[in-house]
Every structure is written in structure tokens, then in C-alpha cells.
Amino acid sequence: MATLSKILKSVLGFVLLVAIVWVVLANYSVIFSKTVVGEVINVERVELPVALIARAGGELNEKVFSFAISIKDDTTNELFAATSEDRQWAIVQKGQCAEAVYLPYPPWELKKRGTYFGARLVKLYECPKK
Incomplete structure (x- = not known):
């Protein structure tokens, strides 16, 4: 009976460990996001060289609303750059200040490791005034 209890505890522990690892891997970008507060250095709409054809009742591709954003962090003076499909960036102008959450690419995407794909x-x- 004691052996069965040990096996059950081991299996339950393993399942719990696998569940925790899965949650961390699935939500890596949110868990390790970086909040940046500072001056907007640049915000540009990313123009796609494609023709836009809208279907009746269809949605436009989100890539149409892509922006490239760069913010200078007030505390470290480091420049953070990312792309975003958040339409709110359309009203942001150079020289304004913003608080943005930057979502990093996970480290297993080796070519993009250390960069950011989303700025909310x-x-x-x-x-x-300075």
C-alpha cells in the first residue's frame, strides 16, 4: 500500500511539473514582458506592398495595421523597438511620452531571440518640460 501511495505521489508530482512547464512555455512572452516608460522616438506605419481587396463581410488582415515603435526608456536611456498590430499606435506622435508593454520573442526562436514582437x-x- 505504501508503494502505491509513493507511485501515485510521484505521478501526480510529474503531472503537476509538466503542467507548470507548459503554462510557462505557452505564456512566455506575457510572463517575461517588459514595461517601458519614456519618450516616443519614432512610430511608423509599416507599409505592405500588397493590394487590399476586401470581401463582403470579411475582415481585413491585421498586418495592414502594423506599426514599428521605438521608445527611449526614462530610467536607462535604452532604446526599445518593436512591431505591433495594435491600432492605438496610429495616434501616437514622435515626442510624446508613453508607457508600453513590450513582449519578447521566446529564447527558442534563435533568430529573433532578444528582440520584441509586440508593443502594447x-x-x-x-x-x-525638461
């Missing part, structure tokens, strides 16, 4: 605009405001 959290707060937009006028920079205080």
Missing part, C-alpha cells in the same frame, strides 16, 4: 500601448501623455 498602456498610457499616452505629453512629456513634461
